[in-house]
Amino acid sequence: MSNESRNLDQLQRWMQTVISWPxxxxxxxxxxxxxxxxxxESSELETIxxxxxxxxxxxxxxxxxxxxxxxxxxxxSEEYSALVSAMGKTAFGAFSMEYLQEYHPTSYTLCxxxxxxxxxxxxxxxxxxxxxxxxxxxxxxxxxxxxxxxEVFDGPGIEQETLLTAEVLNSIQPEEWPEVTxxxxxxxxxMQFQFPVHEFISHVRKGNSPQIPEQQLTCLAITRRNYVVxxxxxxxxxxxxxxxxxxxxxxxDAITCLAESDLMEPEELGTKLxxxxxxxxxxxxFIDVSKQ
Numbered sequence: 001m002s003n004e005s006r007n008l009d010q011l012q013r014w015m016q017t018v019i020s021w022p023x024x025x026x027x028x029x030x031x032x033x034x035x036x037x038x039x040x041e042s043s044e045l046e047t048i049x050x051x052x053x054x055x056x057x058x059x060x061x062x063x064x065x066x067x068x069x070x071x072x073x074x075x076x077s078e079e080y081s082a083l084v085s086a087m088g089k090t091a092f093g094a095f096s097m098e099y100l101q102e103y104h105p106t107s108y109t110l111c112x113x114x115x116x117x118x119x120x121x122x123x124x125x126x127x128x129x130x131x132x133x134x135x136x137x138x139x140x141x142x143x144x145x146x147x148x149x150x151e152v153f154d155g156p157g158i159e160q161e162t163l164l165t166a167e168v169l170n171s172i173q174p175e176e177w178p179e180v181t182x183x184x185x186x187x188x189x190x191m192q193f194q195f196p197v198h199e200f201i202s203h204v205r206k207g208n209s210p211q212i213p214e215q216q217l218t219c220l221a222i223t224r225r226n227y228v229v230x231x232x233x234x235x236x237x238x239x240x241x242x243x244x245x246x247x248x249x250x251x252x253d254a255i256t257c258l259a260e261s262d263l264m265e266p267e268e269l270g271t272k273l274x275x276x277x278x279x280x281x282x283x284x285x286f287i288d289v290s291k292q
Contacts, residue, residue, distance in 0.1 A: 022100065082197075161287050
């Protein structure tokens with residue numbers, strides 16, 4: 001195929017394939033995807049990319065390939081800044097490059113670039129004793145929460161929604177409450193961790209260099225209001241009740257599950273429920289209510 005018969009779209013697709021190929025430029029040239037666009041040997045590269053006085057065609061292509069991956073690494077570092085702090089820049093860079101080889105970017109948006117990073121860390125977790133938590137578990141949890149923050153920020157929110165008010169809830173008669181079903185905000189997430197990773201991430205984002213915290217069961221409710229991601233620690237009892245409501249159980253059945261869990265004394269539960277539902281409504285955990 002002559003240079004004259006190659007159109008711009010074809011050259012752009014070929015070059016994108018070659019410079020982004022996980023195995024490097026030469027492997028990219030030899031790949032089936034690149035060969036389907038422009039069939040040629042690596043030795044024929046100069047017919048497409050001319051050499052300069054100081055660099056070969058392959059070296060010039062390598063500059064673009066390095067810049068491509070440098071940009072991807074920069075994006076990952078920005079999304080997982082707390083993980084960089086916990087792991088160290090060198091180790092994070094090495095893991096990131098391996099991640100990009102296994103989970104090569106395919107989305108049109110960089111928002112999806114780090115979507116599988118917590119999964120990647122889990123898949124490469126070194127073996128440990130049964131039920132034993134270690135430093136790797138902490139790293140996975142940091143990555144998981146940082147990714148959740150990204151997804152909540154970029155995903156659907158409640159900024160354009162008509163929010164549920166306390167007045168609406170107060171209008172529900174006491175005998176109707178057991179059959180009421182609450183619809184959670186689309187940006188609402190419930191997470192449970194073995195470490196207080198939210199505190200570690202907050203310290204990093206404030207410019208501090210925190211120590212890895214001690215193990216501590218931590219339940220978080222995460223949402224977004226006015227385009228700001230917000231999180232708060234909830235008790236295990238709140239976590240259980242909210243999780244049941246999120247699953248679609250009506251209020252009566254959700255409360256029954258909590259009462260049977262032995263997480264709270266019956267008399268304490270009665271006094272807490274009103275306070276919880278008032279706060280959750282103010283925090284916009286719910287956006288709608290229905291009566292069966």
